[in-house]
Amino acid sequence: xxxxxxxxxxxxxxxxxxxxxxxxxxxxxxxxxxxxxxxxxxxxxxxxxxxxxxxxxxxxxxxxxxxxxxxxxxxxxxxxxxxxxxxxxxxxxxxxxxxxxxxxx
Numbered sequence: 001x002x003x004x005x006x007x008x009x010x011x012x013x014x015x016x017x018x019x020x021x022x023x024x025x026x027x028x029x030x031x032x033x034x035x036x037x038x039x040x041x042x043x044x045x046x047x048x049x050x051x052x053x054x055x056x057x058x059x060x061x062x063x064x065x066x067x068x069x070x071x072x073x074x075x076x077x078x079x080x081x082x083x084x085x086x087x088x089x090x091x092x093x094x095x096x097x098x099x100x101x102x103x104x105x
Contacts (some may be wrong), residue, residue, distance in 0.1 A: 053081040059089030 034053075038045045050056070053062050065079040074082075 051076055051083065054080065054083040057088070058083055058086050060086075
Protein backbone atom coordinates (compact mmCIF):
# COMPACT_ATOMS: atom_id res chain seq x y z
CA UNK A 1 0.00 0.00 0.00
CA UNK A 2 1.46 3.35 -1.03
CA UNK A 3 0.59 6.23 1.26
CA UNK A 4 0.63 9.86 0.19
CA UNK A 5 3.27 10.99 2.68
CA UNK A 6 6.01 13.53 1.79
CA UNK A 7 9.55 12.12 1.74
CA UNK A 8 10.54 14.39 4.65
CA UNK A 9 8.04 12.55 6.87
CA UNK A 10 9.14 8.99 6.02
CA UNK A 11 11.42 6.44 7.55
CA UNK A 12 12.17 3.16 5.83
CA UNK A 13 12.37 -0.11 7.74
CA UNK A 14 12.65 -3.74 6.71
CA UNK A 15 8.86 -3.90 7.12
CA UNK A 16 8.14 -1.08 4.70
CA UNK A 17 7.67 2.67 4.71
CA UNK A 18 6.26 4.15 7.90
CA UNK A 19 5.49 7.87 8.39
CA UNK A 20 7.18 9.38 11.42
CA UNK A 21 5.55 11.65 13.96
CA UNK A 22 5.41 15.04 12.29
CA UNK A 23 5.07 18.39 13.98
CA UNK A 24 2.83 21.09 12.60
CA UNK A 25 4.01 24.51 13.67
CA UNK A 26 3.01 28.07 13.00
CA UNK A 27 -0.34 29.76 13.26
CA UNK A 28 -0.99 28.31 16.69
CA UNK A 29 -1.12 24.75 15.35
CA UNK A 30 0.92 22.52 17.64
CA UNK A 31 0.96 18.77 17.70
CA UNK A 32 2.12 15.54 16.18
CA UNK A 33 0.20 13.08 14.09
CA UNK A 34 0.02 9.30 14.26
CA UNK A 35 -0.87 7.07 11.36
CA UNK A 36 -3.78 4.83 12.40
CA UNK A 37 -6.01 2.28 10.70
CA UNK A 38 -9.64 3.41 10.66
CA UNK A 39 -11.97 0.41 10.67
CA UNK A 40 -14.97 2.61 9.87
CA UNK A 41 -13.27 3.96 6.71
CA UNK A 42 -11.23 0.83 5.95
CA UNK A 43 -8.30 3.15 5.30
CA UNK A 44 -5.24 4.70 6.89
CA UNK A 45 -5.75 8.10 8.47
CA UNK A 46 -3.93 10.55 10.69
CA UNK A 47 -4.92 11.65 14.15
CA UNK A 48 -3.28 14.01 16.59
CA UNK A 49 -1.64 12.46 19.64
CA UNK A 50 -3.31 13.18 22.95
CA UNK A 51 -1.54 15.02 25.79
CA UNK A 52 -1.42 11.70 27.69
CA UNK A 53 0.33 10.00 24.74
CA UNK A 54 2.75 12.93 24.51
CA UNK A 55 3.58 12.59 28.21
CA UNK A 56 4.21 8.88 27.80
CA UNK A 57 6.42 9.45 24.74
CA UNK A 58 8.54 11.85 26.80
CA UNK A 59 8.72 9.49 29.78
CA UNK A 60 6.54 11.53 32.14
CA UNK A 61 4.01 10.01 34.54
CA UNK A 62 0.43 9.94 33.24
CA UNK A 63 -1.32 13.33 33.46
CA UNK A 64 1.89 15.04 34.63
CA UNK A 65 0.88 18.24 32.81
CA UNK A 66 -2.85 18.12 33.52
CA UNK A 67 -2.90 20.50 36.51
CA UNK A 68 -0.89 23.57 37.42
CA UNK A 69 0.68 24.30 40.79
CA UNK A 70 -2.51 26.14 41.77
CA UNK A 71 -4.58 22.99 41.15
CA UNK A 72 -6.34 24.42 38.10
CA UNK A 73 -6.63 22.35 34.95
CA UNK A 74 -4.19 23.32 32.18
CA UNK A 75 -5.51 23.81 28.61
CA UNK A 76 -4.50 21.08 26.17
CA UNK A 77 -2.79 23.63 23.90
CA UNK A 78 -0.55 24.65 26.81
CA UNK A 79 0.06 21.00 27.69
CA UNK A 80 1.20 20.30 24.12
CA UNK A 81 3.57 23.27 24.34
CA UNK A 82 5.05 22.09 27.66
CA UNK A 83 5.46 18.53 26.41
CA UNK A 84 6.97 19.69 23.11
CA UNK A 85 9.44 21.99 24.86
CA UNK A 86 10.58 19.30 27.28
CA UNK A 87 13.25 16.65 26.94
CA UNK A 88 12.61 12.91 26.97
CA UNK A 89 13.41 11.68 30.48
CA UNK A 90 14.74 8.26 29.40
CA UNK A 91 17.27 10.03 27.15
CA UNK A 92 18.39 12.35 29.95
CA UNK A 93 18.72 9.39 32.30
CA UNK A 94 20.82 7.49 29.75
CA UNK A 95 23.16 10.42 28.99
CA UNK A 96 23.62 11.45 32.64
CA UNK A 97 24.13 7.80 33.65
CA UNK A 98 26.92 7.52 31.07
CA UNK A 99 28.56 10.72 32.30
CA UNK A 100 28.38 9.57 35.92
CA UNK A 101 29.84 6.18 34.99
CA UNK A 102 32.78 7.81 33.20
CA UNK A 103 33.43 10.25 36.02
CA UNK A 104 33.57 7.34 38.50
CA UNK A 105 36.16 5.45 36.41
